[in-house]
Amino acid sequence: MNLRISGLLAVAAFVVACLLGSAQTLARNAYITNGSSNNVSVIDTTANTVIATIPVGSEPSGVAVSPDGSKVYVVDQFADTVSVITTETNTVSATIPVGNQPVGVAVSPDGSEVYVTNLGFNTTDPTANTVSVIATASNTVTVTIPVGISPNGVAVSPDGSEVYVTNGGSGSVSVIATATNMVTATIPIGTPGPSPLPIGVAVTPDGNEVYVTDANNNTVSVITTATKMVSATIPVGTYPQGVAASPDNRKVYVANSDSHTVSVIDTMANTVIATIPVGAAPIGVAMTPDGGKVYVANHLSNSVSVIATASKTVIETIPVGAAPYAFGVFIQPAPKFAGTPGKTNCYGQSVSALVVQFGGLARAAAALEFSSVGALQNAVLAFCGG
Numbered sequence: 081m082n083l084r085i086s087g088l089l090a091v092a093a094f095v096v097a098c099l100l101g102s103a104q105t106l107a108r109n110a111y112i113t114n115g116s117s118n119n120v121s122v123i124d125t126t127a128n129t130v131i132a133t134i135p136v137g138s139e140p141s142g143v144a145v146s147p148d149g150s151k152v153y154v155v156d157q158f159a160d161t162v163s164v165i166t167t168e169t170n171t172v173s174a175t176i177p178v179g180n181q182p183v184g185v186a187v188s189p190d191g192s193e194v195y196v197t198n199l200g201f202n203t204t205d206p207t208a209n210t211v212s213v214i215a216t217a218s219n220t221v222t223v224t225i226p227v228g229i230s231p232n233g234v235a236v237s238p239d240g241s242e243v244y245v246t247n248g249g250s251g252s253v254s255v256i257a258t259a260t261n262m263v264t265a266t267i268p269i270g271t272p273g274p275s276p277l278p279i280g281v282a283v284t285p286d287g288n289e290v291y292v293t294d295a296n297n298n299t300v301s302v303i304t305t306a307t308k309m310v311s312a313t314i315p316v317g318t319y320p321q322g323v324a325a326s327p328d329n330r331k332v333y334v335a336n337s338d339s340h341t342v343s344v345i346d347t348m349a350n351t352v353i354a355t356i357p358v359g360a361a362p363i364g365v366a367m368t369p370d371g372g373k374v375y376v377a378n379h380l381s382n383s384v385s386v387i388a389t390a391s392k393t394v395i396e397t398i399p400v401g402a403a404p405y406a407f408g409v410f411i412q413p414a415p416k417f418a419g420t421p422g423k424t425n426c427y428g429q430s431v432s433a434l435v436v437q438f439g440g441l442a443r444a445a446a447a448l449e450f451s452s453v454g455a456l457q458n459a460v461l462a463f464c465g466g
Contacts, residue, residue, distance in 0.1 A: 179205070373388060
């Protein structure tokens with residue numbers, strides 16, 4: 081979102097002075113794919129209630145929200161399609177054919193491409209063991225990229241230059257250069273013992289590390305992006321699947337489906353500092369943009385556990401549809417604001433631009449779907465690094 085900056089600095093200064101009050105949680109929706117219900121539950125992350133249920137294709141599993149929060153891409157695993165949800169109306173606006181048995185999905189930072197892993201239930205299908213690249217402008221597949229065997233998770237680097245794909249059948253991670261849509265590196269995953277089964281993947285916001293869950297070895301492999309090598313292997317719970325990195329790069333959250341827990345990894349030491357009991361068979365995990373809460377989809381409990389990151393405890397359990405996956409980045413991101421993060425005038429510029437564009441902060445909060453002016457203020461502070 082590009083906000084024009086005007087000269088109403090006096091108004092902005094007055095508003096800033098009045099609004100430096102208590103911080104509130106950033107209100108964004110979570111989109112939970114329910115595999116056996118063939119629908120998506122929409123959770124208001126402020127009220128922690130389901131506000132909509134959206135029918136999609138057969139066995140929805142992977143999910144990814146666009147960087148501007150306007151679209152949600154849902155993988156329909158048994159329909160070989162991707163359903164596109166427009167968040168303004170919470171309805172399906174397009175259905176895109178992709179490869180054989182798609183599972184994972186991720187959106188590029190500029191929102192122009194969507195990457196879908198095709199697991200390949202039918203291994204004779206030429207689209208099995210590939211990644212489909214969707215151009216969002218046309219909602220069509222423009223490229224199909226061969227990767228390893230049984231690709232699962234997919235994540236895009238923060239600068240959009242690389243895509244990381246976990247290959248469950250090959251025990252590896254494929255690195256795709258987005259400039260050429262070619263695999264430029266293949267990284268072995270796992271430790272001595274059972275055959276490695278990489279599933280989930282998350283790139284830290286600073287782009288320096290990639291965290292990959294190895295379900296068969298009950299570990300998380302840490303890849304250093306500069307060297308394309310595994311730099312650490314971290315024991316976690318049993319059969320880890322989903323993984324998410326915190327906005328400040330300091331924590332990683334891992335859903336351990338067979339031990340019904342979430343492991344919290346300190347990225348400075350690459351050790352587990354907490355283990356949090358959740359529902360049965362957690363798969364998907366994602367964080368709110370302010371880093372205050374973690375949402376976990378419990379596949380066998382038909383619920384979502386909400387973890388407060390400060391206390392590392394479950395504060396809510398939300399019923400959803402049958403067999404939720406939510407495999408991917410399923411929470412709407414924070415909107416972008418005017419100003420340069422880290423600069424002293426960033427907050428004032430952002431507030432001034434919001435006042436001008438929307439005719440006041442109250443109207444801006446409503447238009448951008450924040451629960452209050454205070455929640456909007458908190459989002460601007462987070463964007464500016466204040």
